[in-house]
Amino acid sequence: xxxxxKEVEHVAxxxxxxxxxxxxxxxSKQLSQILEHAGKxxxxxxxxxxxxxxxxPIKNVFREDEEKTCLSQKExxxxxxxxxxxxxxxxxxx
Amino acid sequence: MNYEVVIGLEIHVELDTxxxxxxxxxxxxxxxxxxxxxxxxxxxxxxxxxxxxEKAIECTAKIGLALNSKIASFTKFDRKNYFYPDMPKxxxxxxxxxxxxxxxxxxxxxxxxxxxxxxxRGYTRRxxxxxxxxxxxxxxxxxIGESGRIGGADxxxxxxxxxxxxxxxxxxxxxxxxxxxxxxFVQKLKNIIEHLGVSDCDMEEGSFRCxxxxxxxxxxxxxxxxxxxxxxxxxxxxxxxxLVYEIxxxxxxxxxxxxxxxxxRHWDAANNVTMSLRSKEEAHDYRYFPEPDLVPMxxxxxxxxxxxxxxxxxxxxxxxxxxxxxxxxxYDAELLTSSKTMGDYFEECARAYNxxxxxxxxIMGEFSMHLNATNLKIEESAVTPKHLVQLLxxxxxxxxxxxxxxxxxxxxxxSGKLPKIIVEERGLSQISDEDAIEKIVxxxxxxxxxxVEEYGSGKDRALGFLVGQVMRLTKGSANPQLxxxxxxxxxx
Ligand SMILES: [Zn+2]
Numbered sequence: 001x002x003x004x005x006k007e008v009e010h011v012a013x014x015x016x017x018x019x020x021x022x023x024x025x026x027x028s029k030q031l032s033q034i035l036e037h038a039g040k041x042x043x044x045x046x047x048x049x050x051x052x053x054x055x056x057p058i059k060n061v062f063r064e065d066e067e068k069t070c071l072s073q074k075e076x077x078x079x080x081x082x083x084x085x086x087x088x089x090x091x092x093x094x
Numbered sequence: 095m096n097y098e099v100v101i102g103l104e105i106h107v108e109l110d111t112x113x114x115x116x117x118x119x120x121x122x123x124x125x126x127x128x129x130x131x132x133x134x135x136x137x138x139x140x141x142x143x144x145x146x147x148e149k150a151i152e153c154t155a156k157i158g159l160a161l162n163s164k165i166a167s168f169t170k171f172d173r174k175n176y177f178y179p180d181m182p183k184x185x186x187x188x189x190x191x192x193x194x195x196x197x198x199x200x201x202x203x204x205x206x207x208x209x210x211x212x213x214x215r216g217y218t219r220r221x222x223x224x225x226x227x228x229x230x231x232x233x234x235x236x237x238i239g240e241s242g243r244i245g246g247a248d249x250x251x252x253x254x255x256x257x258x259x260x261x262x263x264x265x266x267x268x269x270x271x272x273x274x275x276x277x278x279f280v281q282k283l284k285n286i287i288e289h290l291g292v293s294d295c296d297m298e299e300g301s302f303r304c305x306x307x308x309x310x311x312x313x314x315x316x317x318x319x320x321x322x323x324x325x326x327x328x329x330x331x332x333x334x335x336x337l338v339y340e341i342x343x344x345x346x347x348x349x350x351x352x353x354x355x356x357x358x359r360h361w362d363a364a365n366n367v368t369m370s371l372r373s374k375e376e377a378h379d380y381r382y383f384p385e386p387d388l389v390p391m392x393x394x395x396x397x398x399x400x401x402x403x404x405x406x407x408x409x410x411x412x413x414x415x416x417x418x419x420x421x422x423x424x425y426d427a428e429l430l431t432s433s434k435t436m437g438d439y440f441e442e443c444a445r446a447y448n449x450x451x452x453x454x455x456x457i458m459g460e461f462s463m464h465l466n467a468t469n470l471k472i473e474e475s476a477v478t479p480k481h482l483v484q485l486l487x488x489x490x491x492x493x494x495x496x497x498x499x500x501x502x503x504x505x506x507x508x509s510g511k512l513p514k515i516i517v518e519e520r521g522l523s524q525i526s527d528e529d530a531i532e533k534i535v536x537x538x539x540x541x542x543x544x545x546v547e548e549y550g551s552g553k554d555r556a557l558g559f560l561v562g563q564v565m566r567l568t569k570g571s572a573n574p575q576l577x578x579x580x581x582x583x584x585x586x
Contacts, residue, residue, distance in 0.1 A: 053384030062148035065111050068118025076129045086128045087251035
């Protein structure tokens with residue numbers, strides 16, 4: 001299963017990554033290899049096996065609707081590179 | 095060419111749980127300082143793990159049951175991936191292919207309105223429900239710059255207090271045909287959810303939000319036209335006006351042989367227009383995949399049945415009961431059950447006072463007029479059921495006339511004073527004492543011999559004049575019915 005350069009560009013755009021032409025070539029090859037490797041699973045005989053989205057046989061893990069202590073504003077913002085008025089300051093979006 | 099309008103709605107409802115969807119942070123942050131209701135989970139810190147709030151699952155299933163949906167026996171959460179700074183994780187936990195509820199419908203009554211293409215007035219529209227799913231709300235962005243909007247902003251500020259609040263998304267089928275239907279549908283949906291008690295449904299605070307997909311197609315065509323999505327309609331009036339505008343905009347484009355562009359448009363209530371957000375052509379590729387941090391859920395038939403049994407009375411059933419139990423007209427019952435608080439108010443009065451029709455008349459007449467004039471909701475008014483019932487009793491006892499009662503109502507609406515106190519303070523008591531009225535009537539007859547003669551010669555107008563004289567002398571406080579009676583008796 002080959003990943004074209006065009007697909008690499010699309011995925012890069014969605015992930016907000018800017019790649020050089022050389023990187024696009026390189027990732028197109030590497031991603032194809034990864035998919036090929038994962039594609040081996042398709043060789044298994046899965047007849048009679050229920051499709052699943054989770055590997056663990058666990059269901060219905062819930063929490064009670066109860067309030068817990070929150071972080072302070074200072075703690076919450078401690079990783080933010082820029083802040084203003086108790087909020088995280090970010091570059092313009094569009 | 096004639097076009098058919100096709101509207102589908104997406105409604106987002108914030109659930110009124112104590113804590114957020116996947117963590118224990120409180121949801122009661124309205125008016126509080128930014129970023130003071132967060133934790134490692136809702137900030138998306140590496141290593142933190144979400145755990146689903148059981149109450150939120152329950153509330154979502156309740157909404158589904160109320161909308162006649164099928165509740166899933168197997169359901170799961172999925173990741174919706176997108177880069178936007180309102181989500182700390184760069185993905186939103188939502189539901190993709192296996193939502194909690196699928197299918198369903200809401201019937202809306204379009205009273206007094208004509209269905210296009212038919213002459214009859216008044217019709218029922220069944221609006222299909224596609225799905226009801228559960229997700230987490232995003233944080234709030236404030237754009238700093240001259241416009242205050244995202245376009246042209248210098249920079250933006252992020253508050254994550256709202257991030258992670260349980261959010262239910264209700265999607266309708268494209269069954270709505272007019273802006274009026276859309277408005278009535280959203281009003282009814284809000285009313286149902288209020289009766290369920292799972293959200294405070296405050297449109298201004300944003301806990302009940304509506305987006306619309308609109309397209310036009312040639313009358314008779316089965317294919318859907320290109321749609322636009324309108325956002326930011328935060329009142330019933332806004333929904334209706336935005337849709338009217340958008341339909342007209344698309345109709346003009348089509349008539350000029352131009353293309354409708356599939357895009358998101360923002361309703362600008364101040365200028366009465368929808369505007370293209372003009373963001374870069376967004377690649378809508380959310381790459382959903384099953385949320386690995388949350389295990390799937392199985393909802394048993396028994397659990398669903400139990401939940402069904404806990405459902406409170408919903409607006410349609412309440413309306414029916416109001417007609418049957420209180421002898422109200424369908425029209426009155428419809429209005430009185432159009433919001434939960436209005437229905438609750440009426441019933442509290444009806445428990446204390448047994449003439450339901452009188453209560454209903456006052457609520458829908460005088461009371462509604464004052465509420466509309468001041469833009470207040472019934473529960474925000476200073477006039478409690480106790481006030482209204484006391485006022486009705488004062489009228490029944492003949493202590494005040496209907497006309498005086500309106501003045502008293504106005505004052506109690508403004509001051510919150512009980513009607514008995516207002517009547518005492520103003521010395522308003524109506525004279526219902528027959529002897530007292532007789533004395534005044536005698537006086538008036540004595541002084542107005544000409545009018546008495548005219549009445550005797552068949553001029554009915556003279557009676558009105560005499561009544562007026564009595565009312566003038568008593569400064570309007572005589573019981574007018576009694577005055578009429580006594581006068582007639584004396585004049586024959
Ligand atoms: Zn949290």
